[in-house]
Amino acid sequence: MNSLKEKKALLKKLEGAYTTCFDCGREYGVYSVGCSSVRTGECDVCGKESRVTEARDFGYFSKQIRQLKKEIKDEAKLS
Numbered sequence: 001m002n003s004l005k006e007k008k009a010l011l012k013k014l015e016g017a018y019t020t021c022f023d024c025g026r027e028y029g030v031y032s033v034g035c036s037s038v039r040t041g042e043c044d045v046c047g048k049e050s051r052v053t054e055a056r057d058f059g060y061f062s063k064q065i066r067q068l069k070k071e072i073k074d075e076a077k078l079s
Contacts, residue, residue, distance in 0.1 A: 004075050011068045014061040017044035019052040029058025 014028060021043035025031065028045065036053040043052055055061060 004072065007068055007072050007075075011065060011072065013045050014065050014068070017055045017061065019044050020055050020058060020061075021046065021048060021050045021052050023050075025053070025055075025058035028064040029055070029061045030063060031057065032059045033057050 019041055020029070024043055024045035036057045038051050038053050040049070041052045042049055044055070
């Protein structure tokens with residue numbers, strides 16, 4: 001991910017996500033449970049229709065959110 005604008009958009013999506021597909025969950029979060037409730041629906045991160053679960057099953061993306069906030073803050077200092 002390159003631009004500050006892209007990072008801010010992803011941060012907003014991750015912070016507001018209630019459901020996630022497993023691809024986005026694995027990419028931006030850490031699977032934190034042994035069993036998930038799964039249904040067909042729209043992923044709040046990528047927008048695709050697929051099997052989704054709740055963002056809490058991937059730690060609410062907290063690690064990625066922290067990293068994005070740090071990168072955004074660091075880039076803002078350089079501007």
